[in-house]
Amino acid sequence: MHTTRTQRVRRSSARALTVAGIAVAALALSACAGGGGAAGAKTGLGVDLNNLATETAAAKGPIDAITWNLPYEPLSLDPMKTFNYAENTVDANLCDSLQRLNPDLTTGPGLAEKVDTPNDTTVVYTLRDGVKFWDGSPLTPADVVFSIDRQSGAHNADSYYSEYFTSVKSVEQTGANQVTVHLSKPDALFAQGMATAAGAIVSKAYATKTGEKFGTPQGGIMCTGAFKLDRWNAGKGIDIVKNDAYWDTKLTPKVGKVSFSFIADETTAINALRSGDVDGQFFYLPPTGMQQLTDGKTVQTTYGKSFVFFTLAGASDSGPFADPKVRQALLDSIDRQAISDVVFQKAAIPAPTLAGPDYWGDQKSLFDPAFKKFGTKPDPGAAKQLLAGVDTSKEITIAIQGSSAVHEQTANLIQAAGQAIGLKIKTKVIPVEQYGNLYYDPKARAGLDAFFTTWYGNVTDPLDVYQVFTTGGANNFGNYTGVNDLVQQARSTLDPAERAKTTVEIQAKVTKDLPWTPLTYLPTILVQNDKITGAVPSIAYLSYPWAATIGSAK
Numbered sequence: 001m002h003t004t005r006t007q008r009v010r011r012s013s014a015r016a017l018t019v020a021g022i023a024v025a026a027l028a029l030s031a032c033a034g035g036g037g038a039a040g041a042k043t044g045l046g047v048d049l050n051n052l053a054t055e056t057a058a059a060k061g062p063i064d065a066i067t068w069n070l071p072y073e074p075l076s077l078d079p080m081k082t083f084n085y086a087e088n089t090v091d092a093n094l095c096d097s098l099q100r101l102n103p104d105l106t107t108g109p110g111l112a113e114k115v116d117t118p119n120d121t122t123v124v125y126t127l128r129d130g131v132k133f134w135d136g137s138p139l140t141p142a143d144v145v146f147s148i149d150r151q152s153g154a155h156n157a158d159s160y161y162s163e164y165f166t167s168v169k170s171v172e173q174t175g176a177n178q179v180t181v182h183l184s185k186p187d188a189l190f191a192q193g194m195a196t197a198a199g200a201i202v203s204k205a206y207a208t209k210t211g212e213k214f215g216t217p218q219g220g221i222m223c224t225g226a227f228k229l230d231r232w233n234a235g236k237g238i239d240i241v242k243n244d245a246y247w248d249t250k251l252t253p254k255v256g257k258v259s260f261s262f263i264a265d266e267t268t269a270i271n272a273l274r275s276g277d278v279d280g281q282f283f284y285l286p287p288t289g290m291q292q293l294t295d296g297k298t299v300q301t302t303y304g305k306s307f308v309f310f311t312l313a314g315a316s317d318s319g320p321f322a323d324p325k326v327r328q329a330l331l332d333s334i335d336r337q338a339i340s341d342v343v344f345q346k347a348a349i350p351a352p353t354l355a356g357p358d359y360w361g362d363q364k365s366l367f368d369p370a371f372k373k374f375g376t377k378p379d380p381g382a383a384k385q386l387l388a389g390v391d392t393s394k395e396i397t398i399a400i401q402g403s404s405a406v407h408e409q410t411a412n413l414i415q416a417a418g419q420a421i422g423l424k425i426k427t428k429v430i431p432v433e434q435y436g437n438l439y440y441d442p443k444a445r446a447g448l449d450a451f452f453t454t455w456y457g458n459v460t461d462p463l464d465v466y467q468v469f470t471t472g473g474a475n476n477f478g479n480y481t482g483v484n485d486l487v488q489q490a491r492s493t494l495d496p497a498e499r500a501k502t503t504v505e506i507q508a509k510v511t512k513d514l515p516w517t518p519l520t521y522l523p524t525i526l527v528q529n530d531k532i533t534g535a536v537p538s539i540a541y542l543s544y545p546w547a548a549t550i551g552s553a554k
Contacts, residue, residue, distance in 0.1 A: 052305045052358070052523050052538075054104045059534040059551025065257040066279040066532055066550065069269050073235065073262040078215025079200035079223075080151050083160040085284050088197055088542040090238060090260060095223035097199035098125055098144070099191075101543040103536045105305055105358060105460045107195045111139065111224065120186040120494060121169075127177045131247045133203045134228040141173035146204035148181065163467070163474075164193030186492045188499055189467065192459040196543045226253050226545040237261055240547075254534070254551035273299055279532050280550075282541060283525035284308060285406065285454065286347040293527055304524035304537030305358045307456040309351055309465075310344075310406075312398070312414075312517040314450050314478030315438070320394045321449035322478065325386045326423070327514040330396075332383035333417040336376040340520050343409045347525065350376035351518040353511050354455075355462035358521075358539070363500035367462065370504040374511055383421045395424045399451035401435040407452050410519070438477075445477060454522070456539065463490050463499065466506045469515060480515035528553075 070086040082091045100110035109115075112125040131139040151159035152168035159165065167187035174180040183190065193199060206214070206222035213219025217232040224247065227240040238260040242253040261278060263269040270289040272278040274296050287293070293301050320326055336350035349356070352374035360367040398414070400407035411427045418425040428448065430438065437444035438451050445451075457464035468475045471484040483506045490502040511518070526537040533553040536546035 053302050054538045056302050056537055057533045059254050061552040062254045063552045066255055067259045069261045069263050069278045069281040072264055076215040077221050079197045080159045082197050092543050093227040093545045093547045094225040095200040096225050099195035101195040101540045103538050103540045111201055121183040123181045125179045131224050133222050133224055141179045143204045144179045144201055145171050147201045161198035164190050164198045186494055188494055196458040226251050226548040251545055251548040253548045258547050273527055276529055280528045286345045290345045299527050299529050302526045302537040306524045306539045308522040310454050310520045312450050313453050314515045315445040315448040317479040319449050321396045324513045329383040329386040330418055331517050332379045333421045335378045339410055348520040348522050351521045352376050353507055354518050355465040356521040359462040361460040366500040392422045395426050396449045398427050399430050399448050400427050402429050402431045463503045478515050482513050483509050
């Protein structure tokens with residue numbers, strides 16, 4: 001049922017994670033020296049881990065045009081098929097959602113100016129007056145019904161956001177400017193998901209007319225966003241232009257045109273940024289030349305709040321790594337600070353849990369004490385005690401992506417740490433072109449115990465991470481069942497404080513059983529040259545019109 005959702009995760013997580021050029025010898029030295037300090041210090045690259053950004057300096061004036069680089073060409077601009085970095089980087093400026101994820105990771109009104117919940121299974125959206133699509137046609141309840149319906153019910157398997165719609169029973173127009181969604185059960189994640197591309201509204205008439213070409217270079221799209229799609233020249237670039245009739249006058253773009261390039265090679269991309277050929281780029285992993293960007297005088301690097309984390313995901317419910325004691329022992333032996341410092345060039349944060357602090361929102365007072373119970377400092381002595389009486393003769397096989405220095409170097413560290421406590425760990429290199437199969441094809445995971453993945457949720461709620469571990473869930477690769485009932489309970493709890501209490505229980509159980517092993521949190525890395533300023537640096541850039549605030553820096 002969730003095949004396409006795993007496909008979109010595959011695309012998100014299977015991108016080449018290239019941080020080459022760091023000697024393995026340096027990694028080994030760092031591991032031997034020990035790390036594991038608590039997150040919170042300022043790193044060597046100037047990342048203030050206690051104060052990640054949600055905004056950059058305001059623009060001082062308008063600017064005619066800028067060029068922005070993407071690490072690859074989008075596969076689609078159809079919002080329901082855009083769960084990936086490059087796709088959403090573009091689409092966030094084109095397609096508005098019913099609600100809006102703001103730069104500070106709070107949720108506010110979007111195309112729906114008001115949301116009512118007359119009961120726990122009914123959500124009523126009152127739409128804004130005067131909103132128009134780029135072609136001048138008005139936004140109507142029929143467009144909203146169409147946009148939600150194409151991701152729910154019989155069409156659920158077509159959406160990369162399908163898991164937000166599993167409780168949707170029906171959607172209907174209930175007034176001249178009103179749409180009502182009926183749920184089969186209370187569902188906190190559905191309401192929150194409407195602030196992401198899951199809640200993006202497209203023109204029914206245009207999508208129906210273009211059919212299967214909708215979202216492609218040949219068909220284009222039709223939305224209500226701050227920018228209009230001007231041109232998609234397949235293989236070469238995408239141009240978006242200012243929407244002068246944008247309904248949110250506070251976000252009328254200051255830049256007339258944004259041209260997206262597709263420079264995949266990191267060295268070439270960094271050189272383009274430093275030379276001014278490219279004005280900006282978001283990096284979801286620290287690039288090889290991170291130090292050049294940090295030291296450069298022609299660019300400004302900003303580290304923003306983020307939902308992204310790097311983890312070792314369990315891939316099987318049998319074998320040596322299916323034993324929670326083995327997983328915990330391995331984690332106790334790993335120096336997560338060394339991974340952050342060496343593999344990620346001090347631009348990552350050691351992760352004690354899967355969901356990091358930026359997910360907590362206004363429930364910080366509940367999550368913070370629970371979070372502080374978990375550390376990241378290695379404890380080989382405790383690891384050896386956990387393995388007492390455990391058969392460690394069988395090898396643990398970890399898949400690593402070919403051409404990924406991040407995977408290779410992290411695996412080297414983990415192999416050395418495991419060997420020190422008596423675990424036999426080997427790696428299996430999976431070509432880049434095939435690595436994505438691990439996310440949706442159980443046969444591709446055969447013989448594997450775990451694999452590395454870069455993962456992110458979409459909303460400011462850690463439940464959005466932990467809901468992965470539902471029984472039979474498409475992304476529950478190791479068939480972990482330890483928190484299924486708690487996840488269902490939390491998802492049906494609409495009161496944020498009560499849901500947070502249950503989620504704290506889930507977090508404690510998951511962090512003990514380790515179906516996925518937390519390694520690092522990755523801040524958003526925004527690079528702008530000295531000509532421009534104003535881009536949104538937080539992970540909200542995947543949902544918010546981040547380019548609307550860009551303008552001249554002088």
